[in-house]
Amino acid sequence: MKNRLKVLRAERDWSQAELAGRLDVSRQAVNAIETGKHDPSLPLAFRIARLFDMTIEDIFDDGESA
Amino acid sequence: MKNRLKVLRAERDWSQAELAGRLDVSRQAVNAIETGKHDPSLPLAFRIARLFDMTIEDIFDDGESA
DNA sequence: ACATAAAGTCAGGGTATCTTGACATAGTCA
DNA sequence: TGACTATGTCAAGATACCCTGACTTTATGT
Numbered sequence: 001m002k003n004r005l006k007v008l009r010a011e012r013d014w015s016q017a018e019l020a021g022r023l024d025v026s027r028q029a030v031n032a033i034e035t036g037k038h039d040p041s042l043p044l045a046f047r048i049a050r051l052f053d054m055t056i057e058d059i060f061d062d063g064e065s066a
Numbered sequence: 067m068k069n070r071l072k073v074l075r076a077e078r079d080w081s082q083a084e085l086a087g088r089l090d091v092s093r094q095a096v097n098a099i100e101t102g103k104h105d106p107s108l109p110l111a112f113r114i115a116r117l118f119d120m121t122i123e124d125i126f127d128d129g130e131s132a
Numbered sequence: 133a134c135a136t137a138a139a140g141t142c143a144g145g146g147t148a149t150c151t152t153g154a155c156a157t158a159g160t161c162a
Numbered sequence: 163t164g165a166c167t168a169t170g171t172c173a174a175g176a177t178a179c180c181c182t183g184a185c186t187t188t189a190t191g192t
Contacts, residue, residue: 001108001109015167015168016169017168017169025151026150026151026152027168028150028151028152028171029150032150034169035171038148039107039108039109040108041107041149041178042105042111043067043128044150045108045122047128055121055122056108056111056121056122057115057121062108062109081137081139082138082139083138083139091181092180092181093139094140094141094180094182095181097139098179100139101139101140101141103141104178104179105178105179110180134191136189136191137188139187139188140186140188141185141186141187142186143183144181144182145181145182146179146181147179148180149179150178151177152173152175153172153173154171154172154173155170155172155173156171156172157168157170158167158170159167159168160165161164161165161166161167162163162164162166
């Protein structure tokens with residue numbers, strides 16, 4: 001699952017640690033999501049979307065070709 | 067995390083087993099999500115949303131009061 | 133009563149998503 | 163050089179998500 005986390009974070013000039021703090025998860029969890037090591041849980045995806053005031057679909061891409 | 071899966075399924079007159087087949091998961095997984103035992107993974111949430119032609123936010127409710 | 137379908141639940145097991153703590157690398161700056 | 167920040171990574175462990183298989187309960191219909 002691809003995502004735009006790194007770009008959204010860069011736009012706000014936040015470190016991974018700062019984003020992690022705002023999401024109430026560990027810095028490693030943010031890093032793992034950004035580097036594609038795993039997908040966030042659905043509750044975490046909701047927190048991410050709300051933090052950036054976007055929909056989950058705006059931020060995450062499950063390969064919605066068709 | 068609350069969800070409208072049971073209602074959406076009822077509107078289409080699908081059994082849990084039939085919905086599970088369409089989502090390519092086990093019947094127990096569908097039952098567990100409907101009965102609130104656990105949330106779907108993000109990839110499964112995307113499959114659910116696409117199946118019903120809705121957004122994840124339309125189907126799942128993370129307590130978005132404010 | 134009997135058969136069938138649907139829904140709910142449990143056990144046991146596998147993999148994914150998180151945690152804390154530690155360490156390496158690269159970049160910036162006094 | 164030395165201190166600091168940011169990022170990436172690893173290990174070990176807790177818990178969540180999903181699996182198969184089995185079983186019970188409830189409802190429907192013959």
